[in-house]
Amino acid sequence: MSEDPAVYQVIPGTATVGFDAERVRRDFPILHQQVNGHPLVYLDNAATTQKPESVIQAMVDYYRRDNANVHRGAHALSDRATGAFEGARRKVANFLNAPDARQILWTRGTSEAINLVAASWGRSQLQPGDRILVSAMEHHSNIVPWQMVAAERGATVEAIPVDTTGTLDLQALQGMLDARVRMVAVGHVSNALGTINPVAEIARMAHAAGALVFVDGAQAIAHWPVDVQALDCDFYSFSAHKLFGPTGIGVLYGRRTVLEAMPPYQGGGEMIESVSFAGTTYNQLPYKFEAGTPDIAGAVGLGAAIDYVNSLDREGAARHEEALLVYAQKKAQAVSGLTLVGTAHHKTGVMSFNLDGVHPADLGTLLDQQGVAVRTGNHCAQPIMDQYRIPGTVRASFSFYNTFDDVDRLFAALEKARQFLQ
Numbered sequence: 168m169s170e171d172p173a174v175y176q177v178i179p180g181t182a183t184v185g186f187d188a189e190r191v192r193r194d195f196p197i198l199h200q201q202v203n204g205h206p207l208v209y210l211d212n213a214a215t216t217q218k219p220e221s222v223i224q225a226m227v228d229y230y231r232r233d234n235a236n237v238h239r240g241a242h243a244l245s246d247r248a249t250g251a252f253e254g255a256r257r258k259v260a261n262f263l264n265a266p267d268a269r270q271i272l273w274t275r276g277t278s279e280a281i282n283l284v285a286a287s288w289g290r291s292q293l294q295p296g297d298r299i300l301v302s303a304m305e306h307h308s309n310i311v312p313w314q315m316v317a318a319e320r321g322a323t324v325e326a327i328p329v330d331t332t333g334t335l336d337l338q339a340l341q342g343m344l345d346a347r348v349r350m351v352a353v354g355h356v357s358n359a360l361g362t363i364n365p366v367a368e369i370a371r372m373a374h375a376a377g378a379l380v381f382v383d384g385a386q387a388i389a390h391w392p393v394d395v396q397a398l399d400c401d402f403y404s405f406s407a408h409k410l411f412g413p414t415g416i417g418v419l420y421g422r423r424t425v426l427e428a429m430p431p432y433q434g435g436g437e438m439i440e441s442v443s444f445a446g447t448t449y450n451q452l453p454y455k456f457e458a459g460t461p462d463i464a465g466a467v468g469l470g471a472a473i474d475y476v477n478s479l480d481r482e483g484a485a486r487h488e489e490a491l492l493v494y495a496q497k498k499a500q501a502v503s504g505l506t507l508v509g510t511a512h513h514k515t516g517v518m519s520f521n522l523d524g525v526h527p528a529d530l531g532t533l534l535d536q537q538g539v540a541v542r543t544g545n546h547c548a549q550p551i552m553d554q555y556r557i558p559g560t561v562r563a564s565f566s567f568y569n570t571f572d573d574v575d576r577l578f579a580a581l582e583k584a585r586q587f588l589q
């Protein structure tokens with residue numbers, strides 16, 4: 168994406184041409200409140216996004232009208248609940264352009280999706296000496312599950328280098344790929360730096376070496392349409408709560424042949440075909456991986472979130488987010504003593520930074536006192552913080568419902584915080 172604001176026709180302080188963020192904001196009741204005596208400026212969207220009224224209402228309606236267990240009951244409510252639940256799965260499949268809804272598995276979120284693949288595929292496939300490659304900027308969720316299964320199977324987890332701007336070194340990746348590499352696991356977008364990784368290219372490179380590709384889409388899914396067939400990845404995961412849906416539910420997409428060859432992850436009801444003490448047989452996809460009563464209301468909420476996102480001008484929304492980031496980074500460059508962390512050319516949604524001599528946590532508290540919500544710390548990405556020799560950053564992360572005024576308020580609050588600290 169371009170870093171030239173002119174390309175996006177930004178008129179700072181007003182609006183991005185063609186996208187009405189002020190109108191969209193009205194769909195999100197939580198945004199209209201005072202925090203510590205100031206109107207809320209919510210810039211923690213990479214941690215979790217806010218929910219539009221339609222998502223909240225869909226979940227309330229489900230519990231008020233349709234609640235029942237799915238797939239089992241011989242009654243109207245169970246039929247309705249099952250219809251809503253499986254309808255949501257089809258919505259996710261269409262949203263990701265997955266070939267078949269049976270390739271969409273419900274999980275608790277991105278973390279559980281990665282754990283599922285690490286445990287099921289990893290335990291059944293990895294041999295001593297096998298290698299798993301992850302990028303050096305991964306979230307802990309896309310490192311630790313691989314480390315756990317690697318330790319069990321005698322495999323290794325190695326980091327693909329990232330340069331000082333936060334860009335993945337594809338040449339280094341090419342040099343690391345060999346026949347022992349079984350999995351390349353990368354984030355589509357870094358939650359700590361905002362870097363967009365070229366996952367289609369990474370998939371081409373990894374497949375040529377015979378490895379599978381897992382894309383952690385937690386930070387990409389809210390920003391632009393994802394097409395898993397175009398990316399040609401083997402797995403793609405995201406969490407509903409980062410897509411304007413509820414917490415507690417997420418998605419694992421998998422390539423059909425790979426999922427079919429994988430053993431179940433957890434045992435219980437729903438995931439079996441028949442159970443006896445002589446031997447148990449397992450259900451088909453996707454149920455083989457869905458033991459127990461699922462988060463039905465969560466699936467309904469995610470379905471409503473997808474409907475909401477599909478109702479927006481997504482290109483306009485992406486252009487607006489891009490314009491906000493460009494505007495914020497331009498302002499940041501004019502603040503003395505401010506260092507941006509993560510300056511890759513291809514970025515979205517995230518501005519991480521530090522102020523000289525100020526601990527990020529102190530800054531976060533002072534911003535909160537002025538109604539500005541940001542995240543501080545290592546953002547569950549300690550290895551990349553260690554590489555930059557910093558304890559963490561202050562992270563402002565944007566969504567389409569943010570405005571240029573929000574960015575101005577952030578910088579005004581920063582200035583006040585700095586005066587307070589000096």
Ligand code: PMP
Nearest residue numbers: 276277278306308354358385406
């Ligand atoms: N990967 C990335 C890139 C993330 O940003 C996050 C959430 N911060 C996760 C994985 C984990 O997501 P969840 O906590 O919803 O499982």
